[in-house]
Amino acid sequence: MRILFLGDIVGRSGREGVLRHLPALLKDLALDFVIANGENAAGGFGITEKIAAEFFAAGVDCITTGNHVWDQRELVSQIDRMPNLLRPINYPEGTPGRGFAVLPSKDRRRKVLVMNAMARVFMDPLDDPFAAVERVLRVHRMGPGGVDAAVLDFHGEATSEKMIMGHVLDGRVSLVVGTHSHVPTADLQILNGGTAYQTDAGMCGDYDSVIGMKKDAAIHKLVRRLPGERFTPAENDATVTVCGLFVETDDRTGLAARVEPLRLGGRLKPAMPSAAA
Amino acid sequence: MRILFLGDIVGRSGREGVLRHLPALLKDLALDFVIANGENAAGGFGITEKIAAEFFAAGVDCITTGNHVWDQRELVSQIDRMPNLLRPINYPEGTPGRGFAVLPSKDRRRKVLVMNAMARVFMDPLDDPFAAVERVLRVHRMGPGGVDAAVLDFHGEATSEKMIMGHVLDGRVSLVVGTHSHVPTADLQILNGGTAYQTDAGMCGDYDSVIGMKKDAAIHKLVRRLPGERFTPAENDATVTVCGLFVETDDRTGLAARVEPLRLGGRLKPAMPSAAA
Amino acid sequence: MRILFLGDIVGRSGREGVLRHLPALLKDLALDFVIANGENAAGGFGITEKIAAEFFAAGVDCITTGNHVWDQRELVSQIDRMPNLLRPINYPEGTPGRGFAVLPSKDRRRKVLVMNAMARVFMDPLDDPFAAVERVLRVHRMGPGGVDAAVLDFHGEATSEKMIMGHVLDGRVSLVVGTHSHVPTADLQILNGGTAYQTDAGMCGDYDSVIGMKKDAAIHKLVRRLPGERFTPAENDATVTVCGLFVETDDRTGLAARVEPLRLGGRLKPAMPSAAA
Amino acid sequence: MRILFLGDIVGRSGREGVLRHLPALLKDLALDFVIANGENAAGGFGITEKIAAEFFAAGVDCITTGNHVWDQRELVSQIDRMPNLLRPINYPEGTPGRGFAVLPSKDRRRKVLVMNAMARVFMDPLDDPFAAVERVLRVHRMGPGGVDAAVLDFHGEATSEKMIMGHVLDGRVSLVVGTHSHVPTADLQILNGGTAYQTDAGMCGDYDSVIGMKKDAAIHKLVRRLPGERFTPAENDATVTVCGLFVETDDRTGLAARVEPLRLGGRLKPAMPSAAA
Ligand SMILES: [Fe+2]
Ligand SMILES: [Fe+2]
Ligand SMILES: [Fe+2]
Ligand SMILES: [Fe+2]
Ligand SMILES: [Fe+2]
Ligand SMILES: [Fe+2]
């Protein structure tokens, strides 16, 4: 199966970057499934039902999130009617929404397990993401009789914790990919057991910024330590890079057969997966 | 000037990877100056005078460090006689060693200012790195009459804080490069004002690991939350990648004219700077 | 029921302070049950089976712990045979030991539920302590037909999180008491629903110290930020204070009828519960 | 000299509690100087010029603050005309306001040095509070020819860091008192060198709350991890306790001769300093 994963989409410029590139990507890469992290899609903070609908209409099959999931509060009451939008699985029991879903591929013939979990080092105190993911995998195994591919968006800060998750799941899922740092890492690889891994997918947003937000307000707050303007997304379309990765899985095992970084537009070194293996 | 920067060198396998590749790099890239972060060179924890001497003999001109600088305690009494080995500048007044140095290029005709500072978000409480760097730059300006190039190794966790430092120094130094995450980022670029920037240079070490350390002990500690074996470096030479970046500066201004990632060996996507512009 | 709770016992001087005062306290206060936090009893770091045995022999009925529980590694293999020594309940599933126990009062006629949980703000990432405690209370209710008293040692840093736990359990347990800060708080009170509450019981140890440890090493590390001597307990018996609290519960409801602070010896303002209500 | 220190005043109920008790305290204790931490006086968040003026009119001689100092943004432009209102000294250079002041006693015949610093463990990254305080003390020594008394409000989270400050300044100031935790500690004492010390003065506010704020919103946020109502102060006058301490200094040395806790009203165990030594 041919899967595209896109990192945290930030603000209007990030959304438009994704929507502009997606049609060609769907066709050129013959994508079977598209996942995108949408936690910063609405003005940098959270996501709304309307924005999610735009992504789904454009060909995104599943939206993941992270610590910013509830920044647009109305999502709390909307999320239960959005089966393709995930919130981190390790929020307390009783939290609206769900942390994983088994969804059909575009040809409707295969099933993809998508999981979304939050790391804990330097992040909010949540339940054990390792245990939460194990519980899902006990029910939804990858391979014959189970799901055809499995992806975990592990939203976190510390590189060590993300790598540990990669190794713990190695051989049991197609892809473990980190989000949240808003910077793509250059460590995309296939681990020993066949699982694709990247510490962070990077953001879809303006890289002439501070993690997608306008520079001045961020500098003012961190360097001067004084109250200042609200943070708003940087929105120069010329410096927007759409960042993510492409993984082609083996349909018999679900494991990664090929993995390639994606970086389109803006100032980062371009990377476009090749259409054919 | 042609400058090579190498990220955190981890353990024996990281050291040997660097020493193996450096001779060819020095020649092929006609390097004028080499900086390497050595905070994890001694068994993953700190650095010794002996190890530093090996790097200097191999062509490293300046070693930077970070939060692990004092892991080998004897360095506290040795560092004052090692003018080319820096510790983060924002340690308390009276800390042995120094946080910046003006050092000659290999041809002895040009001067390079190297600064080493520690970020604070999710890190130890230290003095303001922004103010510390400003004080140095007030004395050692880059450009005619001042230094010919200036590099800051900004050792930190949060991508936002590193980007802020890049923008704050943009136009005034040749390069702001992050270390500490042990994962290379794919955001190497030249900022608006002419300063090269990369959120993290990545490590020189075994990437089939948890940030360079053996997997089992790290998994045991983080996932099971029980005491376990000491952390030791992963040392499979076949999966060691030497990570860093190459920046060519304009000799009139000191600003970056060309910047390219470096990733040699192991499992990460290879990247070798081209010899000629 | 008449219950004594003692805060973190630190090192030899803390242990001896407790052992010296306990005989008279047992008699004068006609205690039915004694709980002590022992996470720092062994040289300031953890506890051993032998030390625990001394406390049990002296009249302690249950020992609680905290983040230092595994500092003496042999406890990992010993704890399963020590039914009266608890580790925080919210460690990962599969962790040796247990996080709560229902234990007999000294007269063997009543049952006390003791729970030990770890807070998460500024602490290690563990599972939700609120959910963990709720699961216990669903099975072991306090009152007729259930346990006669219930106590939670909530080991944590942030005063806000501890207060929240107090209010969440108010009316359902006899006592919520914090540990870990090593400083007694002066906010002992009975909450609206009848639960006794104190943000921190304080330590049983030398208060001419830094949270029970020798001053010089602590100052060196925090102020100078250099490696130094190992931390060892301050052990001046003249400045040891035994800190805790006394709660008398209503035998029909298990709720707190009377609560009084205990501070014996050393330099803190003395406080001795009165024998009779 | 007879000095009263009051901990963080929270919201309307905290302000009114202080204003109600202060007239009698001034008279009964024959106070020479009054300090109060006002960082939460304005609706729980920050302080305004108007509120500060009320405190000054009621007999407060100096207001200290902490991490909430700028919550009411207009203070940024007002603070420079308020010589008796301090912000933590270790904010970046160029921050409006000042972190210490030498102020006259009520009889105008003696001088009191008041310092306000912020701790760093589990707090915002600021400059070294130990170094900052040393710089002040190098200029303003206590004793003959210098100031008659010296007080540090050390606003911080970790008990260890506060104790370290106490010991570091022991013998050189009259009082080191912590604020920020909003819970009074029962460890008020005179250290070996003659400096009075208390880990936290506690708040002046409603103790039937979560650190002075309404319970429901705090529980919702921490336990359920969902967005909820804004935090607002708990304002039941019946459960407001005014918390602080009284220190009588030796006029020849400035050191503490007598120290007593103060807790008035509400549900905490009452403590009223005796008028005469
Ligand atoms: Fe995030
Ligand atoms: Fe994000
Ligand atoms: Fe580091
Ligand atoms: Fe490192
Ligand atoms: Fe403790
Ligand atoms: Fe503890």
Ligand SMILES: [Fe+2]
């Ligand atoms: Fe505060």
Ligand SMILES: [Fe+2]
């Ligand atoms: Fe406060």
